[in-house]
Amino acid sequence: MKKYILDLRVVSNEHPRAGYALLKLTNPDGPMPEIAPGQFVQLAVSDSPSTMLRRPISVHHVDYDSNQLWLLIHMIGEGTNKLGNLRPGDTVNTIVPLGKGFSLASGSVAKPLLVGGGVGIAPLLYFGAKLKEQGVEPTFLLGARSKDDLMQLDEFEKVGRVFLTTEDGSVGEKGFVTQHSIWNQETFTSVHCCGPKPMMVAVAKVAKGKGVECEVSLENMMACGLGACLCCVEDTQQGNVCVCKEGPVFNINELKWLI
Template sequence: MKACQLKLKISAQVRIKDNYWHCEFSAPQIAKIALPGQFIDIRVNDLCEPLLRRPISIHGVSRAKIKIFYAVVGKATEILARKRTGEYLDIIGPLGSGFALGKQKTVNSKQMLVAGGMGVAPLMFLAEKLTEGRKQRAENRITVLIGAKTKKQLLCADDFKKLGCIVKIATDDGSQGFHGKVTDLLHNLSSDFRSLPSAIYACGPKPMLQAVADISNQRGFPAQLSLEEHMSCGIGACLGCVVKTQAGFKRVCKEGPVFNSRDLVW
């Protein structure tokens, strides 16, 4: 189904903590077709600065609404956070390829989600889809590994628990959960045969994704990785977001942002 360009009304804008915000839009056209892993491209104002749209993952969909979860890190996200309920934004979406659920959405598969920092954003929508209408059997509950620099920067742990997921935390400074990188935690868990996942879905900074790819390739389970490249057009026209794959260069905004770990050349 095709992405559309729309003026969308903000139906909610809530600060979760510090510089983290939830924003919700009335968007029946996008909500109907959006898949986990896809994103929207937002124009935060009508001025020349910031010129480019900003890509933000779809964090959740409920009926005719789509939700995003974003961190204020620069000019565009600062402007976005100043927008209020009732204001309109120019948005294109849903964009990108999204996660392939396919056979992995079966009751007998052990799925693991690995998030670093804001990587939780698309994985929440994925967890909602994977758990939709399904009572999670104790031995096959979805495990979510969440990594952050410190306890204060941990995101969405309770939301994943509400979906019935097993949540394991890793912090770089050891202020909560496992002391170390989330990929060290993944490495430890996947060394135990009983914890070996049948599929991994991951989103986070590039070095984290590279480590997930290494572990999944060594241990022989498939991993789908959602990449975050800088984007210009967001619709496949400028080639500004390409990454190297076994089949040549691919556009993160069009063929991605989700790629199979075995296809990527780091």
């Protein structure tokens, strides 16, 4: 897929909860490039002396009709805080699209389960929308500490069925995503997961136990985002490979995780 460096314009930037930004960008110079679900973009951060490198952010949603790219950003450092405080009309220099995304299940028997936690829910919305476009209904299983930590639920509900877990039980089933009753009530043909690593390891174990294919999306620290610098490597069955180029989405069988 061809990559572009574009000056995208901020349409809106909302904070769905404290510390998170929902950044909606548009391309003033043409259509939004083709982006596959699970791919990411690299955003330049201007006016931040401590931030030289771009920030890799996964694609939350793409609406080609309105020429919009949505990003859900966890504001954890100076770079992501600058991005989270961009204002409508601002320009953000963006490399798009990067990496390899999720496998798109197809066919009438396909029943994928999309599991997300924290800001890891971000790429699942666009992935779910793409599945739906292909006639496959996605099931979302989203986890959070508490009700207020969940974001974008209305958007997920437009795309597929949504099941929730919270650690305090304030909404959905109480506990972790791996403890949700849906795992035993229904049979899924594939599992696709993005979230904190301990959660992804736990989900991978459940999927493996059920003999279901499982993909996870990694977020190793990156510099170039193009497979040139070899900084973001993950130890896989093929040795150290660049998460930015060969991932960020991997089948768990390719990884050396203890699952």
